[in-house]
Structure formats: structure tokens, C-alpha cells
Amino acid sequence: MEDDPTSQVVTLLNNAQISSNTDSTKLDNLRKVQEIIVNKDPNLLDNFLDEVLAFQTDRSQDVRKFVVGFIEDACVKDAELLPKVIANLQLMLGDQSVIVQKRVIQAMTHLYRSALKWLASAKTVSERMEAAWSLMCNMKEIIVELLDSDNDGIRTITVKFMEMVVLIQTHREQESMVKEGDFSLDDLPLGLKLARPRKLEEEARRIFEDMVKYHGSAHISSANLMTTMGSLTNIARLRPTFMSRVITALEMLQANLPPTLAKSQVSSVRKHLKNQLLTLLRHPTAAGHFFTNMTTLLTDLGAGRDEVMRAMPNDEEMKRKARKKEREAEKAKEAAKEQQESKRPKIDIPDEEEEE
16 A cells, blocks of 8 residues: 555665665655654654664765764654664764764754653663663763864864753753753752762863863864853853853953954954843843943943943843942042042141141
């Protein structure tokens, strides 16, 4: 029967296997298989999983890259598949093609979250889950090390992966900006021995410090500098406990831009830095505690007073406090000036006038 999904999948897989034509024909067949067994009829996924995974050794990097995307799509739909495919994914992280490696890191940015959610919701943790999580953690360590990769594109995707780990492995706070689907340590059951919250948080803080260090390195490319700046800003918004460190990192960047940047890149980086600061200023923690530092930085970067005030949180109370701080700073300056001036004449001048 032509309309029978099983028969369709068998035909498509056979066509893909014997396809001596172009890679695009093979990919077309495999994409159709994915559409049927992942989206239309997921009951067939288990039956044909190994057949699709067999293409991970294909000579074409585009086909191997497809297999990574297939694994990601299937596991996001059903995390129970992770133990069956995680070893394949780990193997492909060491692929000779940079394109495939990058796709694995990208997939891991979503699958790591799925794995932790899966563990958190499980009533009991089986040996297979334990083994899968162990491989997942091993891959996490390998990916974090890729921040030192020779390939700039791999470093970019690694920064995004590290951002995800920091956000997932820390706690939400009262002033955390809420992000849809946000998962954090608060969602992990306390008795989960396999993923102990305290250890995960310690690791997250180490990874955050690695990001700050990379952000301040002298030979970072402009593209990666802007990516890391965006990731640090996002972390500060969603986890305000890092706000102080992030603002300090941005201050240090403004004072010491990498010497390797071209003139046009300096202009782009400064513009990006200004935008990130304006984004942060919308956050109550930044506006409430770091207003003076940030407005000084923004003024140096060419932001006008109106632009700064527009970026403030909508809370009128917050804006009033900011204006009050501005006025207090002005009064303090004036008072210091007056004090200096009033101190000088007090010395002996009145006595001299009296003697005359």
C-alpha cells in the first residue's frame, strides 16, 4: 500500500542508501523520512532509528550534519531516546568536519537542557539514564574546552553553549527577567544524587568566570567579542547575582579594547557595547545599584541623557530615584566646591581687616 507510512519509509531509506546521485537527492529522501517518523508518525521512530543513525558515517558532511539535526529533533520530542543516541552524538563531536562539530555543539545547547528536565521529572533514575547523563556531562566538559579552539566559528557556538549551562545550573532570583521555558536549579528535585545542585552551581560559576576571562582577552575577534558581550548581558538579566561582574567586565572592555581590532570593528564594538548597557539599564538591579557607573560609561560611548532615561525601567518610582541620584550627585559636587572655597578665606583674612 503506497500510503502506508512504514512502506514509504522503507522505500525512502532504500533510495537514500543506493543513491549514487548527488548528496541533495540523499538528503531529500532522509528529510522525508524525518518528517514521517518524527513529526507525522512518531510510533515508527523506534523501528527506524538505527537505519537513520547508520548515515552518520556517510562520506558527505551535509548528510552527517543532517543526522545530528535528526537526533536533536527526535530527542527534543522524546527525551527517552537520549540513551540510544548520545554515544552517536559524542562520536560526531570528534568529526573531522568543522561543520558537523558546530552542529553537534548547537544540538547540545538544546539537548543538555532536555536531559536535565528529563532527569528532574523522572520518578526513578535507571542505569541507562545514569549512563546517558554521564556521557552528556563528558560532552559538556569537551565543549567548554573548545573555547580554546583554533576555529573562530566553533568558539562562537561554544560561548552560546556556555551561556546555556550557566543559566540552567544557577538559581532564579526575585529580580530575574522571566524567559519562557526557562529551566534552572530551582526545577531540580533536592534528592537527585545524579545531578547535585550545589556541584552544578559551582561548575556554572567557573564557566561564567571563563566567559569573563575570554571577553577580556586581547586577541578575541570582534564577532566573538560581541557574541560574548551579548551572552554576559543575557546572564546578568536572567541571573542578577552576576550583574556586578558583568558591568565591571563591560567597564574594563571600554577602557581596554582589544588592540587587534580594525577601526571599523572598534566602531561596531562600541555601538554594541552601548546597546548592551542600555539593555541592562532596563533591569531594576542595574538601574537601582549601578546607575552612576552605567551612565558614565554610556556618556563616554556617546549616549544622550534622554536615551539613557528612555532605557530606564518603566517603573516611575525607579525613574524618580534615578533623577534624585542625579540631583544628589550634582549637589554633592557643588557642596564640595563650596566647602573648598569657604575653607580658604577663613584662614586669617578677617583678622587682618580688624588690625587695619
